[in-house]
Amino acid sequence: MNSAQATETTKNKRMKTYIDTGKKDTRSGFGEGLTELGRTNPNVVALCADLIGSLKMQDFIDENPDRFFQTGIAEANMMGMAAGLTVGGKIPFAGTFANFATGRVYDQIRQSIAYSGKNVKICASHSGVTLGEDGATHQILEDIGLMKMLPGMTVINTCDFNQTKAATIAIAEHDGPVYLRFGRPKVANFTAEDQKFEIGKAVQLYEGTDVTIIATGHLVWEAIQAAQQLSEKGISAEVINIHTIKPLDEKAIIDSVKKTGCVVTAEEHNFLGGLGESVARTLAENNPAPQEFVATQDTFGESGTPDQLMAKYGLNAEAIIKATEKVLKRK
Amino acid sequence: MSKIKELEDFATQVRRDILRQVHKVNSGHPGGSLGCTEFFTALYQGGVMEHNPEFNMDGKDEDIFFLSNGHISPVFYSVLARSGYFPVDELNTFRLIDSRLQGHPTTHEGLPGIRMASGSLGQGLSVALGAAQAKKLNKDNHLVFALLGDGELQEGQNWEAIMYAAGNNVDNLIATVDLNGQQIDGSTETVLPMGNMKAKFEAFGWDVMEIEDGNNMEQVIDGLNEAKSRTGKGKPVCVLMTTVMGNGVDFMMHTHAWHGKAPNDEQLETGLAQNPETLGDY
Numbered sequence: 001m002n003s004a005q006a007t008e009t010t011k012n013k014r015m016k017t018y019i020d021t022g023k024k025d026t027r028s029g030f031g032e033g034l035t036e037l038g039r040t041n042p043n044v045v046a047l048c049a050d051l052i053g054s055l056k057m058q059d060f061i062d063e064n065p066d067r068f069f070q071t072g073i074a075e076a077n078m079m080g081m082a083a084g085l086t087v088g089g090k091i092p093f094a095g096t097f098a099n100f101a102t103g104r105v106y107d108q109i110r111q112s113i114a115y116s117g118k119n120v121k122i123c124a125s126h127s128g129v130t131l132g133e134d135g136a137t138h139q140i141l142e143d144i145g146l147m148k149m150l151p152g153m154t155v156i157n158t159c160d161f162n163q164t165k166a167a168t169i170a171i172a173e174h175d176g177p178v179y180l181r182f183g184r185p186k187v188a189n190f191t192a193e194d195q196k197f198e199i200g201k202a203v204q205l206y207e208g209t210d211v212t213i214i215a216t217g218h219l220v221w222e223a224i225q226a227a228q229q230l231s232e233k234g235i236s237a238e239v240i241n242i243h244t245i246k247p248l249d250e251k252a253i254i255d256s257v258k259k260t261g262c263v264v265t266a267e268e269h270n271f272l273g274g275l276g277e278s279v280a281r282t283l284a285e286n287n288p289a290p291q292e293f294v295a296t297q298d299t300f301g302e303s304g305t306p307d308q309l310m311a312k313y314g315l316n317a318e319a320i321i322k323a324t325e326k327v328l329k330r331k
Numbered sequence: 332m333s334k335i336k337e338l339e340d341f342a343t344q345v346r347r348d349i350l351r352q353v354h355k356v357n358s359g360h361p362g363g364s365l366g367c368t369e370f371f372t373a374l375y376q377g378g379v380m381e382h383n384p385e386f387n388m389d390g391k392d393e394d395i396f397f398l399s400n401g402h403i404s405p406v407f408y409s410v411l412a413r414s415g416y417f418p419v420d421e422l423n424t425f426r427l428i429d430s431r432l433q434g435h436p437t438t439h440e441g442l443p444g445i446r447m448a449s450g451s452l453g454q455g456l457s458v459a460l461g462a463a464q465a466k467k468l469n470k471d472n473h474l475v476f477a478l479l480g481d482g483e484l485q486e487g488q489n490w491e492a493i494m495y496a497a498g499n500n501v502d503n504l505i506a507t508v509d510l511n512g513q514q515i516d517g518s519t520e521t522v523l524p525m526g527n528m529k530a531k532f533e534a535f536g537w538d539v540m541e542i543e544d545g546n547n548m549e550q551v552i553d554g555l556n557e558a559k560s561r562t563g564k565g566k567p568v569c570v571l572m573t574t575v576m577g578n579g580v581d582f583m584m585h586t587h588a589w590h591g592k593a594p595n596d597e598q599l600e601t602g603l604a605q606n607p608e609t610l611g612d613y
Contacts, residue, residue, distance in 0.1 A: 045468070066468065072494070076487070077488055083461060084447075087446050089469070111454060112454050112458055115448045116447045
């Protein structure tokens with residue numbers, strides 16, 4: 001049995017069960033995807049700004065030393081070099097922490113990559129508060145907003161190891177700049193190992209009738225836990241995994257909310273500029289509905305363990321359940 | 332007619348093009364453009380670069396050029412057009428709505444000859460570096476050229492790129508610095524003195540050479556050919572090229588006043604009179 005696809009029946013005979021096949025970090029999914037690309041696509045090259053271990057790039061480097069560029073602690077130059085490598089037909093994967101992959105180099109990405117239409121893959125690890133103990137200097141909660149505002153930029157935030165690996169491989173086939181966001185901690189690995197990753201295509205995890213829960217990144221597993229607990233309370237939640245924030249699968253969102261009449265969005269990001277606002281805009285234009293935002297509330301993070309931080313900043317299943325109960329009252 | 336005289340005539344026409352582009356829309360950057368007229372002429376017309384006006388973004392099997400100080404677009408556009416990249420008449424559309432000739436160069440509208448957007452300063456050398464590394468991976472022995480402004484070297488990203496290029500022996504790259512000593516707020520000496528540029532590049536591990544008069548066609552051609560001969564020897568090559576901002580139009584010379592200012596009708600006539608038509612105006 002493919003455990004990630006398992007459909008064990010729960011007590012209520014309705015809920016599909018998603019099984020954590022063993023906690024793994026999404027950054028290792030990126031590393032494995034990159035290694036596979038090294039073997040299958042000779043045009044793929046990689047760059048890193050002194051964070052090879054953190055980005056799990058060593059296997060790619062060992063197998064393709066000539067196709068790897070260590071730029072040192074110089075992210076601006078790394079982004080520019082990545083743009084230049086595309087002139088010559090290369091497909092550069094530039095990796096560093098999300099903070100240094102976006103805010104630090106926004107104008108380099110804007111002019112040399114996005115406006116110049118370069119086929120660069122910006123690979124951002126350690127996003128959000130779950131970076132943990134290093135604290136707010138390293139925990140960016142604004143990067144989705146920064147990146148989705150750039151014309152032509154595809155923005156992806158994956159939820160587990162398998163999905164990150166699949167996304168890494170898929171974006172090499174997409175012609176254009178991509179921001180791929182993943183994280184540091186080991187989290188549940190529950191999506192299919194052999195999944196086909198389709199950029200811009202929402203994944204429905206549960207069908208439901210009372211509320212739509214739309215989650216991205218690490219919050220997808222929390223949304224699954226929340227839906228199971230809500231089910232026990234007699235609330236039927238539809239859960240959608242949005243791995244691609246831009247271009248957004250608007251049809252999937254509109255169709256679902258037409259049915260349920262309200263929505264909770266969940267993301268490890270500021271509620272300003274994140275997935276929630278993209279969903280709100282989509283619904284405002286097409287099918288206005290009550291919405292609650294599970295996200296950080298215009299704040300910086302702080303030091304702590306990932307679990308402590310997720311709890312303190314309201315980014316877990318419990319927060320999703322509370323938001324659901326609140327939004328249901330507004331229907 | 333000697334080859335140098337031919338190139339000087341070409342440059343004279345380019346100076347007319349610069350003045351006329353900027354005058355028509357009452358905006359743009361004539362000063363730095365005029366100062367680099369000989370450099371662009373040498374690259375695209377003087378045999379310095381092997382290049383293909385049947386433009387191909389990848390630039391495989393040809394020398395390629397990146398302009399980092401994108402505000403001197405008028406000289407770039409004129410030389411590209413007169414080198415066959417796009418119709419010379421299109422210079423009439425400089426900075427107008429719906430034009431491919433944006434205020435600063437961009438790939439966005441698909442103008443042949445442009446391989447990256449520039450204008451926000453300090454980014455071009457990194458892009459040129461990446462392209463140079465791609466050439467090495469592709470076993471393409473052609474060169475990558477870049478032009479940087481001197482004031483632009485105040486941007487820190489340049490020094491990341493300068494450190495990287497030497498540290499990684501990127502020896503298929505020739506970066507020319509336009510030393511005109513001027514920037515928007517005044518001379519580089521008054522805005523932010525940058526010290527000894529030659530010593531700085533050498534300290535970073537570059538092979539540095541100088542062109543004393545970057546407005547002397549023969550010196551520019553000889554200097555750039557000398558730079559080419561220094562490639563492939565383990566070091567990136569830096570050409571420190573001294574130019575006069577506004578060169579060829581007497582009232583624009585030796586001042587930062589014409590960095591981003593267009594001539595009025597009378598000033599245009601004066602400037603054009605000093606640069607008689609050689610190849611035919613567009």
